[in-house]
Each structure stands twice: as structure tokens, then as C-alpha cells.
Amino acid sequence: MKQKYISFLTKTSILLSVSIIIGYFESLLPPLIPFLPYFKLGLSNIVLIIAILRINILSAYIISFLKSIIVPLFIGNPSMIMYSLPASIISLSIMIVLMIYIGLGIPTTSIISSITHNFVQILIAYLIMGTKIVFSYLPYLTLISIVSGIITGLISFWIYKSILIKNHL
Numbered sequence: 001m002k003q004k005y006i007s008f009l010t011k012t013s014i015l016l017s018v019s020i021i022i023g024y025f026e027s028l029l030p031p032l033i034p035f036l037p038y039f040k041l042g043l044s045n046i047v048l049i050i051a052i053l054r055i056n057i058l059s060a061y062i063i064s065f066l067k068s069i070i071v072p073l074f075i076g077n078p079s080m081i082m083y084s085l086p087a088s089i090i091s092l093s094i095m096i097v098l099m100i101y102i103g104l105g106i107p108t109t110s111i112i113s114s115i116t117h118n119f120v121q122i123l124i125a126y127l128i129m130g131t132k133i134v135f136s137y138l139p140y141l142t143l144i145s146i147v148s149g150i151i152t153g154l155i156s157f158w159i160y161k162s163i164l165i166k167n168h169l
Contacts, residue, residue: 012051012059019047019063023071039141041148042114044071048092049099049106049156054163057096064088082128083121091117106160110153114145 022044029040044067051060068088072080095113098104104112118141125134 008055008059011055012062015047015051015055015059016063016066019044019067020070020074022047023067024074027071027075039118039144042117042152043155045095045110045113045152046156046159048095049110049153050160050163052096052099053160057100060092060096061089064092083124086124087117087120090120105153106157107150107153110156111146111149114149114152115142118142118145 026040026043048060048064051063065085065088068085069081072078072084091113094116095109098109098112099106119138122134122138122141126132
């Protein structure tokens, strides 16, 4: 029992560290699209997919929760937590339902999760700002979410298959 807990804690900690590093470096990159300066590919979601499939759901929630708090603090933008945290937890929940309970593939799940993440952030922006103009970003964000979801999903799939073949993690 103790060995299993130590293994869980170690693997979760390593994946959390990787997720924070990816999130931090992704924040240093210039905006991919100038009129959407806060849009990022979401490469740290690769870590969440690996956590769900190789450790367990609790590990993925711990990583998502802590990354959504730590990365904004590291980059000096704590207000980002109110957008990032709910969007991350909700999109992770969608990801879990789609992959574990429905059996959807990693790339498709990644696309839907990416769209969900951006939709929740827009919804939060609406609730905070009180203006419907923020919804005008949705068509652009949806298209970009599809592309970023495909990229993240394919990378996740390749990494997951590699981990399975080499029996790591």
C-alpha cells in the first residue's frame, strides 16, 4: 500500500513538474495570433492525457489544479488563475468522460477539450466583464482550438504509444 502511494506521488510530482515547465515556456513564446494574445497551444495538456491513461484521474486533477495556479504566479499574472483554473478543471472533466467512459480517441478528445477550455474562458470573461462582445472571439477560438487540439492530441498519442512500447511511467 505504501509503495503504491509513493509511486503515485512520485509519478504525479514528475508530471506536475513537466506540466509547469511546459506551461511556463509556452507563456514565454510570442503570441501565435496577434489579435488573440493569450491564445496558446496548450501543450501541457499532453501531460494530463498521459496522467489519465498511465496513473489515474486523481493525478490528472491534481496536476491540472496546481498547474493552473502555479504557472500564472510564475509568469506574474495571478489574475489569469480565475480564467485558467475553471477552464482547466471543466475541460479535464470533459476529457476524462470522453476518453475513459465513452472511449473516444486521444486526438478527438483533445480537440473537444480544447474547444471546451476556450469556451469556458470566454464565458468567464463574459461574467467578469459583463459584455457580450467577448463571444465574438468564439468562432476564431473554435477554429484555432481544432488545430491546436489536433496538434496536442497527435503528440499525446505518439508519446503515449512510446511510453507503452518502452513500458515507462
